[in-house]
Amino acid sequence: IVLDESRGCPYCCAFCTHPVESGTRLRTRSAKLIVDDMEQVVRSLGIHAFRFAGSSTPGPLMAQIAEEITRRELSVKYASFAHFASSSPDHFELMRKSGLVAMFFGLESGSPELLRRSAGKPIKIEEIGGTVQAAQQAGIAVACSLIVPMPFETEETMQESLRVLQSLRPDSVLVQFPGLLPGTPWFLEPEKYGFEVDREQYLL
Numbered sequence: 020i021v022l023d024e025s026r027g028c029p030y031c032c033a034f035c036t037h038p039v040e041s042g043t044r045l046r047t048r049s050a051k052l053i054v055d056d057m058e059q060v061v062r063s064l065g066i067h068a069f070r071f072a073g074s075s076t077p078g079p080l081m082a083q084i085a086e087e088i089t090r091r092e093l094s095v096k097y098a099s100f101a102h103f104a105s106s107s108p109d110h111f112e113l114m115r116k117s118g119l120v121a122m123f124f125g126l127e128s129g130s131p132e133l134l135r136r137s138a139g140k141p142i143k144i145e146e147i148g149g150t151v152q153a154a155q156q157a158g159i160a161v162a163c164s165l166i167v168p169m170p171f172e173t174e175e176t177m178q179e180s181l182r183v184l185q186s187l188r189p190d191s192v193l194v195q196f197p198g199l200l201p202g203t204p205w206f207l208e209p210e211k212y213g214f215e216v217d218r219e220q221y222l223l
Contacts, residue, residue, distance in 0.1 A: 081110065
C-alpha cells in the first residue's frame with residue numbers, strides 16, 4: 020500500500036519532475052495520521068507492507084513515524100525514498116526496529132562537478148558514506164540511483180561514479196538514462212545542459 024505522507028520538494032534537481040508536479044514547498048502529514056492509516060489498513064485488509072509516496076520523506080518525520088509505530092507496537096514493514104541532505108542516521112536503529120526495511124537515495128553521479136553542473140543536486144560526496152553505512156549497520160537495505168550518461172559525462176567522471184559505488188557498497192543500484200521531463204530545467208533549457216532536442220517531436 021502506498022501512503023501519501025509528504026508532498027513537494029525544495030531541492031529542485033535539474034532533472035526531476037517532483038517539484039513540477041507537487042511544488043517546491045514541502046508539506047507533511049503528521050506522524051499520528053500516517054500511522055493511523057497504516058493501522059487501519061492492517062486491521063481492515065490484513066496488509067502489513069507499505070511504501071511512502073513522497074519523493075524524499077524528511078528524516079525528522081521518519082523518526083516520528085518510527086516512534087509512533089513503536090509506541091503502538093504495530094507490526095508493519097515499510098520503505099521510503101530519502102535524501103542525503105535530510106536523513107537522520109541517529110534514528111536509523113529505531114526506524115529499523117519499527118519496520119523500515121529499505122531506503123532509496125538519488126545519488127545520480129559520483130562526480131562533484133556533475134552533481135553541481137548537470138544535476139543541481141545539493142549533496143557532498145564526502146558526507147554520504149556515513150549515511151549509507153549507518154543505514155546498513157542498522158539492517159536497512161540501501162538503494163542508490165545513477166543517471167548515465169549525465170550531461171557533460173566523460174570517461175573520467177564515470178570512473179568517479181564507479182569508485183564512489185565501490186566505496187559505498189549500496190545493496191542495489193538503479194542505472195537509468197537521462198530523461199527530459201516537461202517542466203524541468205533539463206527540458207526548459209536543454210542547450211544549457213548539452214542536449215539537442217526537437218521539443219515538439221520529443222513530447223509526441
